[in-house]
Amino acid sequence: MLIVDGVSRRFGDRVALDAVSLSVPEGRMVGFVGANGAGKTTTMRIVLGVLAQDSGTVTWRGRVPDLAVRRRFGYMPEERGLYPKAQLAEQLVYLARLHGLDRAAAQRRTADLLERLGLAARAKEHLESLSLGNQQRVQIAAALVHDPELLVLDEPFSGLDPLAVDAMAQLLRERAAAGVGVLFSSHQLDLVDRLCDELVVLHAGRVVAAGEPQELRRAGAGSRYRLEIGPEVPGGLAWLPAVPGVRVLHVDGPVAVLELTEPRAGQEVLARALRNGEVRAFSPVVPTLSELFSEVAR
Numbered sequence: 001m002l003i004v005d006g007v008s009r010r011f012g013d014r015v016a017l018d019a020v021s022l023s024v025p026e027g028r029m030v031g032f033v034g035a036n037g038a039g040k041t042t043t044m045r046i047v048l049g050v051l052a053q054d055s056g057t058v059t060w061r062g063r064v065p066d067l068a069v070r071r072r073f074g075y076m077p078e079e080r081g082l083y084p085k086a087q088l089a090e091q092l093v094y095l096a097r098l099h100g101l102d103r104a105a106a107q108r109r110t111a112d113l114l115e116r117l118g119l120a121a122r123a124k125e126h127l128e129s130l131s132l133g134n135q136q137r138v139q140i141a142a143a144l145v146h147d148p149e150l151l152v153l154d155e156p157f158s159g160l161d162p163l164a165v166d167a168m169a170q171l172l173r174e175r176a177a178a179g180v181g182v183l184f185s186s187h188q189l190d191l192v193d194r195l196c197d198e199l200v201v202l203h204a205g206r207v208v209a210a211g212e213p214q215e216l217r218r219a220g221a222g223s224r225y226r227l228e229i230g231p232e233v234p235g236g237l238a239w240l241p242a243v244p245g246v247r248v249l250h251v252d253g254p255v256a257v258l259e260l261t262e263p264r265a266g267q268e269v270l271a272r273a274l275r276n277g278e279v280r281a282f283s284p285v286v287p288t289l290s291e292l293f294s295e296v297a298r
């Protein structure tokens, strides 16, 4: 697996990364999220050796990766970087060969990827003649063409239409199923939630949450509950704020969202609601990834 351990990096006075630790196991898709400027790109550039860290270590399969090992990584940088005036297929074959594939294998992989990404008919066109979304697909092909062992993708989904997102997601899933570790950053939290096996949340250069999204959400749910009573119950929810150990976050007619500051208060809330009349629901609120994100990034 890839292990980033206590990596720090400054730019002048600005601390871009402050002891960042994360891991990308083989066969897992790890989503990397954080607000603009949180340090995602800086972390990825350090993993790829494009930028040096001030302290901390990066290891792949237990060793600091040298150039030969890094050639077997696939990287999609934020500042893209293919040649606008070169033909698609030609430059993909060239890149695959730079990463060590022989000509036949490079051509095979190129044809396969262009087919998968819906660009086979355009193989001989120049990159600059494609729409931005299609150029993005070629960037993805460039990161994948040499069958890398580890994929590090900076915002691979930005600018893609929903069909391309699905094609891309499926491609990455297949690579992960084949044992490749995938680290990808994105601001599309619903997509990250759907795709990733693990999540790392970065805030101002620090990892503020990490783990399986479901686990993180469950932990975030903690003590938040939603209570819904029947619309005809006399007095509605007026009694709720007076229950000890309860903080009412929000009331909308017969529905309330509350936080239990005292875990046993839940039983009391339910008992009182039942005494008053009809109870339609009383259940823990599981936050969405975006809610969780705004909470940890505050």
Ligand SMILES: Nc1ncnc2c1ncn2[C@@H]1O[C@H](COP(=O)(O)OP(=O)(O)OP(=O)(O)O)[C@@H](O)[C@H]1O
Binding pocket: 011, 014, 015, 016, 034, 035, 036, 037, 038, 039, 040, 041, 042, 043, 078
């Ligand atoms: N070459 C550089 N020189 C000076 N400061 C830099 C440099 N690269 C990054 N930074 C600073 O480091 C911090 C982290 O930036 P980084 O690009 O890693 O964030 P990010 O999470 O990728 O953001 P975004 O979501 O906007 O791409 C920012 O404050 C940024 O201004």
